[in-house]
Amino acid sequence: MTTTPSRPRSALAATARDLTRVHGRGDTAVHALRGVDLDLPAGRFTAVMGPSGSGKSTLMHCLAGLDVPTSGSVSVAGRALEQMDDTALTVFRREHVGFVFQSFNLLPMLTAGQNIDLPLELAGRRPDAATRARRDLVVDVLGLRDRLEHRPGELSGGQQQRVAIARALVTAPDIVFADEPTGNLDSEASAEVLDLLRRSVRELGQTVVMVTHELDAAAYADDVVVLADGEVRDHLVEPTADQLVAVLRGERTR
Ligand code: ADP
Ligand code: MG
16 A cells, blocks of 8 residues: 655745834834745745835845844744844854845955855854865856956956855855845846856755846746735745736736
């Protein structure tokens, strides 16, 4: 007799429960997030979309431990962030979370290679064989081997963002957040960066969550979370282009 094995539930890289973030207070209070519940599965590429001001960046910052929610809870790799003090949170972020910004945020005086190695140095991680192998793999997947000695100012925008992605991936974090990573890039460099984020999920098993307002960019993702007015409007699993367009059209008519 054969039994059908129950499919294992996919692990969650991050979750948000009733996540609320209010900026300011009284008459000027802005409700950036209004009770967000979200499960982000490990090993997938999720795009977060929504109009300007819908709370995308605030959500990313709360999930990454860069901003503190007003209420609700966030867990990353099974650990509740609200139970950590500042020091614990800093250490946790360094080891478990990667972040890619629209403006690259590389240190201009360091070479590309030194920028990539910075998280390892900050973590005081000894460059053991596994760490070196990981670093080499990331450098090769991102096509940066012959750029390691260059300083950011000597690199194109697309190359700088590739360095920033390598820096985010080098520690093999549980989750990488990218907030409009192609916002400062031309279409060719954008396609390259999106393809590399896609490959980091497929070939390195990373979990990537990316904010974008471009349909073309979202098409690289597996899943799409749509935010509107600080709430999750939709969480589409492997949407077709048509489904995505329909949801975003609905958004514009609001
Ligand atoms: P998005 O990234 O989708 O454009 P944000 O998360 O940046 O949205 O912002 C959501 C809302 O919160 C907006 O109304 C924005 O003006 C407000 N907001 C964000 N950050 C702050 C802040 N530090 N102080 C006051 N209001 C803020
Ligand atoms: Mg934003």
